[in-house]
Amino acid sequence: MKQTINVAFVGNPNCGKTTLFNAYTGANLKVANWPGVTVERKEGETDYRGQHIKLIDTPGIYSLTSYSIEEKVTRQCILEDDIDVIINIVDASAMERNLYLTMQLLELGKPVILALNMMDIVEERGMEIDMHRLPELLGHIPVVPVSARKRTGLDVLMHAVKHHYEEGPAGNVVVYRPDMEKRIVEVEKLLKSRYPQIKNIRWHAIKLLERDDEVEKQYSLDTAAVIDRSYEKDIINQKYDYIEEVIDECLFYKSEKAASTDKIDEVLTHRLWGVPIFLGIMALVFFLTFFIGDALKGVFEIVLSMFSDAVNHLLVSVSAADWLISLIVDGIIAGVGGILTFLPNIFILFLALAVLEDSGYMARVAYVMDKIMGRAGLSGKAFLPMILGFGCTVPAVMATRALEREEDRKKTILVTPFMSCSARLPIYVLFADMFFGKYAMAAAFSMYVLGMLTAIVIALVINRFQKNKSSQSLLIELPEYKAPNARTIMIYVWEKVKDYLTKAGTTIFVASIVIWFILNFNQHGMVTEVSESFGAALGRWFEPLLAPAGLGLWQIGVALISGLSAKEVVVSSFAVLFGVGNANSAAGMAQIVQNLSVYGFGALNAYALMVFCLLYTPCAATIGTIRKETHSWKFTFMMIAFQLLLAWGCAVLVFQAGSLLAGI
Structure with missing residues (x-):
């Protein structure tokens, strides 16, 4: 017996392949209900009765014909000599579609095991599968019923891997004419x-x-x-x-019981009501994000305040230098702690998105948006990376690999950053709470709608002037609606929360120290007046440029520059810039509002700032990903310049139009 058996997980999109992979490895992979998410090979390990098994999760594909990037990646993987066994995960409730790939895999001459997933759906529909006849017709290969969601049949499947590897591949199955x-x-x-x-x-x-x-x-x-x-x-x-x-x-008994999915889709994918329903669902998500998140946020604020006071007292008691006390309390704790208080909002947002994805709804959004995206010269499939952008722009840009044409990929990469990623949520929450009162949720939600509209309008304009236009049809599988799997959701949410905490402990930590330094020093050393610091001098360079947008304060210029490292840093920058221990507390927000009101900064200025943060250059990690995916510094720099100009123009338009209306 080989020391390690290499097993490739292969199957159609939405067949539960990655969920099954997670069940064995516990890997923190994103599990989504649309094709094109798993665009790279992922590996994990497990053991079965002393046998070490390496598992390889491949992108979801419909066939081994190399048209898309997913098909090329999967085909290259399973053709490699080191792949010993192929586990073909099949959605048992849709065998007709899934078995085409099975027939191709059986012709590869490698051991293939058929894992019949989603057997619970088969039972719910009153259908039956002859588990004796099916293996015979497929060349006597092992056929194992499993449920990735309920984690049943897992040991049996690994038992089949171990023994079928020794037996070798089956003979020819399909005998052609x-x-x-x-x-x-x-x-x-x-x-x-x-x-x-x-x-x-x-x-x-x-x-x-x-x-x-x-x-x-x-x-x-x-x-x-x-x-x-x-x-x-x-x-x-x-x-x-x-x-x-x-x-x-x-x-x-395939037609004994009508699928409830079709009945639900009659409403959710309706040609007239589909888009309003989607917007309504997203509005509900932000209602939960604000009201439940804000309720939990209060606990974090109290803990942060107590921690900050305790550290300050400790440093004073040991006679620490004033600059060190300022660095730790006003710089690090104020900067990093201010971001951590938004953790409940982030958690609620990702939890809601994970439930929508795992239930099967998100694939419908692409279908519903297909006609709108088609008018902008893009397939509804391009909306899938855009939806991913609600979580993080980096994987959203990577997901554009699912698009076949290079022109479509670049167009989608250009507009995807306009989706409000989770890093922008703290900005919206802070300024909406400070300036819009009971309308805070509406103000924040408008940023998400405005981002989608901007993306579609920009794509429409590009398509109008594009020479080589293409008419694309959307081919996407609409998976069965199902009860979300708690383990899958927790893996997804924990991965996102961990990324958020990691960013707070690294990027935002370093950024808080840098911001503290440039606000407390100049060329002559430490200063007592922030207005004499490096930061003030840097910010004043941008005051004339930002003034038409109602943002002509050097503090805002510094905050926006710091946001290039990570958008959350804009919030932590405000905490440090205005000397607030916790910018997200009621007292901290009141102090910031009071400081800003001296300069005539009100709700209109705040909304213009939110628009600017929505549209301007994404974070450094996203810029690096765009360069990697496009292989072009020219495209990347042009994109950065375009987004800066667009953000400035839209912020100016909002402020000037709002000022004009206010004066009427």
Whole structure:
């Protein structure tokens, strides 16, 4: 027995593959209900009765034909020699669609195990699967019923891996029509004579008959006498003919119970009400984020205040230097602690988004938005990375790999940062609470709507002037609605909260120290007046530029510059800039409002600032990801300049139009 068995998890999008992977490894991977999220190979490890097993989670695909990036990544992975066993995860409630990939995997000449997932849905619908006949029709491969959500059948599946690895692959399953089989045999002979080292020769022969670009480049052959055209459609049709036979013999009572999913979709994906319902659901999410989050936030504020006072008292009692007390209390604790008080809001937001994703609703959003996105020259599939942007822009930019055309990828990358990521939420919460009172939630929610509208309008304008336009159809699977899995949600939420805490302990920690330094020193040393510091001098450079937007204060200029490291730093900067121990407490917010009111800074100025923070250059991590994904510094710098100009223009428009209306 091999010391380590390498197992690849392969399946259609939304078949529960990544959830099953998490069940074995406990890996903190994002599990979402739309294709294109798992765009890279992920690995984990498990043990079964002394046998070490390495598990590889591959992107969700529908076939092994390399059209999209996901298909290329998965195909490259499972063709590697070090993959010993393939676990094909199949949605048991939609076997017809899933078995096409199964037929292709069986032709690879590697051990394949069929994991029938979502068996609970099959039972709920009153359907039955003949678990004896199905393995026979698939070449006597192991067929294991599992439930990734309920964590059942996991040991049986690993038992099958261990034993099926020793037995080796099954024989040919799909026997094509005589004329096709004859062509396959003839191509196999040509391959054997020219490339005798090929292991899975039947699969390569079939791919040559399909005129697969990658196989043709890798194995150059003169096949003109055998292959006079592409036989891809013929092979696909004959595979589906066999799949129909399998379904007829193995699946019973399919139409006994109508799926409740169709009834729900009649409402949620309605051509008129779909978009308003989506906006209503998001409004409910922010209602919960504000009201429940703010209630919990009070506890954090009290703890932070007590901690800050205790540290200050301790430092004074040991006669610490004034500059050190200021650095720790006014710099680090005020900066980092001010961000940590927003943790309840962040937790509620991610919890709500995780529930929507795991229930199957988020895929519907792309479907509902398809027509709107189509008018902007993008498929509804482009809206999927944009939805991811509500969480974090970095994975959202990476998710654009699911788009086939380079032009569409760059267009989507350009507009995706306009989605309000979680890092902007503390900015919205702080300024909405300070200046908008009972309308705070509406003010914050408007930022999310404005971000989506801006993205669509920008894409529409680009499409209007784009020379090579393309009409794209949205092909996306709408998964079954299901009760969200608590373990999957907790893994997702914990991963996001951990990222938030990590950022608070690293980026924001360092930024708080830097901001404290530039506000307390100048070229002559430490200063007593902040107005004489490096920060004030730097901020004054930006006062004339920001003045038309109602943001002509050097403190705001410094805060916006610091926000380039991480958007949350804008909040911690305000705490340090105005000497507030906890900017998020009632007393801290009152002090900031009082300080700003001296300069005539009111609700209109605050809204213009929120608009600027929504639209201006994303954080450094996002910029680095954009450069990595586009392989172009030129595109990255042009994008940065465009976003700065757009943010300034929109903030000026909001402030000037608001001032004009107020004066009427």
